Amino acid sequence: MEALAAVLDAPQERFRLRSVDIARPGPGQVLVRVKAAGICHTDLIFASGAMGSPFPLILGHEGAGLVEAVGPGVAHVAPGDKVLLTFDSCGGCPTCRSASPAYCHSFMALNFACIDAEGGSPAQDPGGGRVAARFFGQSSFASLCIGSARNVVKLPADADLGVLAPLGCGVQTGVGGVLRSLGARAGSTLVVMGGGAVGLSAILGGGIAECASIILIEPRPERRALGLELGATHAIDPAAEDAAVAVRAILPAGADYVFDTSGNVAALESAFAMLGPRGTLGMVGVPSALDATLRLPIVPAISAGFTVKGIIEGDSDPQSFLPELVALHAAGRLPVERFVRFYPFSEINEAIADAHAGHCVKAVLRID
Ligand SMILES: [Zn+2]
Ligand SMILES: [Zn+2]
Structure with a gap:
């Protein structure tokens, strides 16, 4: 499916908004229509090239949006649901099984490698070239992204996706x-x-x-x-x-x-x-x-x-802890809107520059 993504072609370059093709969700995957994505310091570290990431690359790991489609084996969300995206984990290693997925034995591979274990990616250029799009199991600086059953968390129907996006990492x-x-x-x-x-x-x-x-x-x-x-x-x-x-x-x-x-x-x-x-x-x-x-x-x-x-990630177990944070926000005890500033997707480079310079506390891109 065609999506508009902020692609980084090489370290320390400007993000370029361009069309990419996003694959249909495979087993255990969720296709999300992204409506908002926060910018976090870790995006800036990866954009610098310091982590040796593959390029071209789509960053973004505080995504929020609507489920577009689910792959086989995904039962906890359905098309149309509002969801948050967060870090990914394997679900099967000892730390995942003890409800500490932030220390998943496969954390680096699932969140930082930016491509899957076989070297593939769900995103391609129109010409067929690979665009790395598994950053934090989401790469949500795009109008569509592929998440997993473990890093897509259902939100209430009345949730404000823009304000809640940063819950997935920074908050x-x-x-x-x-x-x-x-x-x-x-x-x-x-x-x-x-x-x-x-x-x-x-x-x-x-x-x-x-x-x-x-x-x-x-x-x-x-x-x-x-x-x-x-x-x-x-x-x-x-x-x-x-x-x-x-x-x-x-x-x-x-x-x-x-x-x-x-x-x-x-x-x-x-x-x-x-x-x-x-x-x-x-x-x-x-x-x-x-x-x-x-x-x-x-x-x-x-x-x-x-x-x-x-x-x-605050020792979070996202499927249980993120709903707790959403409830705290609804109760007025987590007023994250006090430090969020919104930017249109087309101004991602300005938002990144403001985040880098500390001119805003939490930049959130609105993606339509
Ligand atoms: Zn694990
Ligand atoms: Zn982060």
């Missing part, structure tokens, strides 16, 4: 990171480093968890202000003062949790001075140097019982 990473990965308890204390879409979602997660203190560390004044409006109890400018000293002034015993979305090594190392007894550092921010390492002060880590935890 579930932030909210799930606090609720599921850190397991934040009522009355606990949380520091969030970085006030982008994931960090602001973590602040909302801290509110849902009823954390007693939620401290945002963020250099941009407008994002500190937004964080405070969304439930942060304090905001610290790390350019103006030593963030660890400022956290200790608020929490003399240290924080229960530090949630890092910055990927900044110096910021991460300062987290050890912020953590209190039995504190946990949760890491979701990917550093610009993919081989970056962290210096861990061993004796304080032992004596205070620190935990350092890497986090993918």
Whole structure:
């Protein structure tokens, strides 16, 4: 079927909107007519070529739309259903079977390889050339995309696809990171480093968890202000003062949790001075140097019982957790519309540039 896709022909080029042919859904697959797709930092990493991806390539991994058709063996959605797309997983490995699909043994192959195991792709140029379109099992910067039974999640009929699109990656990473990965308890204390879409979602997660203190560390004044409006109890400018000293002034015993979305090594190392007894550092921010390492002060880590935890997708099990987030949004407890900015599909390059420069918190493309 003919679709309009934002194709990246080579690393760091502009996206070009052009016609591609999308295959019919195979066994276990779902063809989705995409109506909206969020832009996430991981799109920018893959667009840079740093991951060695095949080109030409269709990115996009926060898709939302309507089911167009389902392949054999797909029973949980039907044509016409509103759906969210999220990360893919195999369903059969030990971590998938223990409801932790974010750590699927095949996560890299299913989400990052951008082509299937045989080297094929559901998208082709009109001339027949392969266009890689299995990014996060979706490649949703296109008017049609192929998802799987595991990464297509049914939405209520009245769902707002544009506002909810970012739930599929950034929002579930932030909210799930606090609720599921850190397991934040009522009355606990949380520091969030970085006030982008994931960090602001973590602040909302801290509110849902009823954390007693939620401290945002963020250099941009407008994002500190937004964080405070969304439930942060304090905001610290790390350019103006030593963030660890400022956290200790608020929490003399240290924080229960530090949630890092910055990927900044110096910021991460300062987290050890912020953590209190039995504190946990949760890491979701990917550093610009993919081989970056962290210096861990061993004796304080032992004596205070620190935990350092890497986090993918907020430890989400999407078929159950995304509907929980949709219900929280409907109840007014997850106002993601406060940090979403919409762009027409034709302005994808402007949206990417704004996301890269931090001029918007969460860019969402409207695709028709
Ligand atoms: Zn798996
Ligand atoms: Zn993402």
